[in-house]
Amino acid sequence: MRSTTIKDVAERAGVSAATASRVLSGHSATSEDARLAVRTAAEELGFRPNAQARSLRKTSTQTIGLLLPDIRNPFFADLAHAVEQRAREFGYLTLFGNANESQEQQDSYVDVMLSQRVDGLIAAPQGEARDLSGLLAGEVPTVFVDRVVDGAEVPTVTADNAGGIADAVRHLAALGHTRIGYIAGPQATSTGRERLEAFRAAVVETGSDQDADLVYFGDFQSASGAAGARFLLDLAVPPAALLAADSLMSIGAVGVCNERMLSIGSDLAFVAYDDIEAFTLVNPALTVIAHDVHAMGRLAVDLLIAEIAGESPQSVVLPSRLIIRGSTPSLSEGNPV
């Protein structure tokens, strides 16, 4: 079953393929007669132009690639949504790839997307610059979002990781906490590294306990958050405050607290990085380090569009905001250290 081509349309309309093409792409001057004939013919035949053929001739495909580490992470799902909606406004279709927090899958998606000749690529990358040589050689306009890669000359849209973590630690310290357990992200990611560094600096700044055991290394997925909570709560001198470096690890960690009948807010202070809708499930509500994910997605697209247009857009860093809720009451309200 060969699908109908522009030739079929042209034949039926009694014009040449060239004229049919002009009419269908709303191009230049075409006669009233031609327009009518071609449009009805296309309609009747159910003509659907072959995007492959079109983009072989033109140099653009009107698609952008979006490469994310984990679509099951609500933060990235929100980001994907924001990017896709914004891209639509510019007439771009978003091809989405899920690297599954795996270097290998990331590489293979970069490959495939470049083969598909996407007009641009938005990625939350992992690994190092040399792993992304294809992108960084300037083969295609690229924007990094949320995460970055050292030494890459690519515009980025990131959040103020350091500021958010510092605010959270200061907040806990002000509440009287001196032992703060930290569930860190993977150090292969820029966000994992920056947040940990900021945590360590803030611990020093506030005079909190620098015990190395207070840092557990997770992988941004929920099981590692659970493992981290278990590890920290089982320490000889367990921390009375926990800070987790992303939303999925927070979910895992809170789950462990629930299992153990530890009451968040009274038995344990808790701060989560990222503010996701599902956090309203927690009672009392979680104190979080929040970002404007929607703005992050929009801006990433805007920078990419500018790049595609040949401009050299400036990177932007979005502010973090500490939202204090019931999970971090002052110690006098009943938190036994």
Next chain:
Amino acid sequence: MRSTTIKDVAERAGVSAATASRVLSGHSATSEDARLAVRTAAEELGFRPNAQARSLRKTSTQTIGLLLPDIRNPFFADLAHAVEQRAREFGYLTLFGNANESQEQQDSYVDVMLSQRVDGLIAAPQGEARDLSGLLAGEVPTVFVDRVVDGAEVPTVTADNAGGIADAVRHLAALGHTRIGYIAGPQATSTGRERLEAFRAAVVETGSDQDADLVYFGDFQSASGAAGARFLLDLAVPPAALLAADSLMSIGAVGVCNERMLSIGSDLAFVAYDDIEAFTLVNPALTVIAHDVHAMGRLAVDLLIAEIAGESPQSVVLPSRLIIRGSTPSLSEGNPV
């Protein structure tokens, strides 16, 4: 900056484009010499074949389309992940589209995906058969997943909606509940309709209260779950048990309970449709109607692959499983009607 083509590679390797093509696609007989020369040339030039040109010649693009209603719904995020991983195993890239629970965006994605000449399409559709004429005319192999469209001759992978809801209502009735509030999904979706129908049947079967006010119509998104919970809890005679037809509405509804200091499990029984990771945030844990999303995604891909191969695969219905947890204790345990 023209990207390197197979001609460039051929020239550098001192062979014809035809030979270069054969080597690069691991085709038929090629000489040892040719293979070596072409491979090194391709390597040196960083040659990346143009997928557009290739799929214009061949008839397949090695891509499938995945059209989902809402990527921010964890159920669909999990499904997307499962589909994508399975498709990868067969060498297919997944082009992902987010219809945003909008008919219009769904239509435009169907259009774009057909234009991109995806080899097959997996969709959780909404609306009616006539809205999807392109798909249903057999233009491209299609599988519906989770949701279906009446009168469409398309293989489907669905969950046993009716069985799950019936089990939940019976469970609540056995606990002594006679007034059960139901937050329904949109009636433009097959899942919304089937679940509501099953709810009504089970209410009759168990002799529960058939008051029409006990059904609130939501839209599968969290804000409507919150609105539904407020509506139901504000009734003159509010239900002491709530059942929500998906995970996002459950999140909204539980959030309202938290706001109102209603203790789930003691003040109110709660059952959620779908079991998502974030539900571990709730304490006590939620009773849920669970499915094997992973199997659903895998099967959808398997059916599609079969269809692409020219077979006529059978639709499959996956079982629902009621998982009873702390949010639905027996009334004697303290639920005041």
Next chain:
DNA sequence: CTGAAAGCGCTTACAG
């Protein structure tokens, strides 16, 4: 305003 022709980058019978 319109058509004939060339060409985008690849693949594949067809000869040899």
Next chain:
DNA sequence: CTGAAAGCGCTTACAG
């Protein structure tokens, strides 16, 4: 085993 040639479906200078 290999090359010349045709063709996938479109678009776009080039003439007219």
